[in-house]
Amino acid sequence: MPNINELGAKIKAAREEKAFSQSEVVEKLMENGINMSRETLSKIENGNRSISAVELNVLCNILSIDINSLFDEEDDLVTLFRKRNFSESTIDEIEKLQDMIKIFVYQKKIYNGEFKPIKRKPLWEEC
Numbered sequence: 001m002p003n004i005n006e007l008g009a010k011i012k013a014a015r016e017e018k019a020f021s022q023s024e025v026v027e028k029l030m031e032n033g034i035n036m037s038r039e040t041l042s043k044i045e046n047g048n049r050s051i052s053a054v055e056l057n058v059l060c061n062i063l064s065i066d067i068n069s070l071f072d073e074e075d076d077l078v079t080l081f082r083k084r085n086f087s088e089s090t091i092d093e094i095e096k097l098q099d100m101i102k103i104f105v106y107q108k109k110i111y112n113g114e115f116k117p118i119k120r121k122p123l124w125e126e127c
Helices: 004-017 022-031 038-045 053-063 077-083 088-111
Strands: none
Touching: 004 038, 004 053, 022 038, 022 053, 053 088
């Protein structure tokens, strides 16, 4: 599980790989409904501020990276939020959001011909 510093470093590396400035990323975030200052993005990249699941999802879209690439194979958003002592109802909502993101990513890969099955519980176990 990446700690907040590792997660921020991965986000920064992805931004730099795309040759985006922090200001450019902040503008793109605002275009996608995320109100964030350049200073806040800097704090996230330096591990001085956590990032919400919604912010992370939009940021990954802007940087064209798979959200799962930011986490170790066995780690996920639910684990990240659980370790940060969020309420059980918040964790349930994050788990639903994470599942939706995985489905969207999976569908995009199918559409792009990059079929790779994702690890999911069978639908009958999710009910």
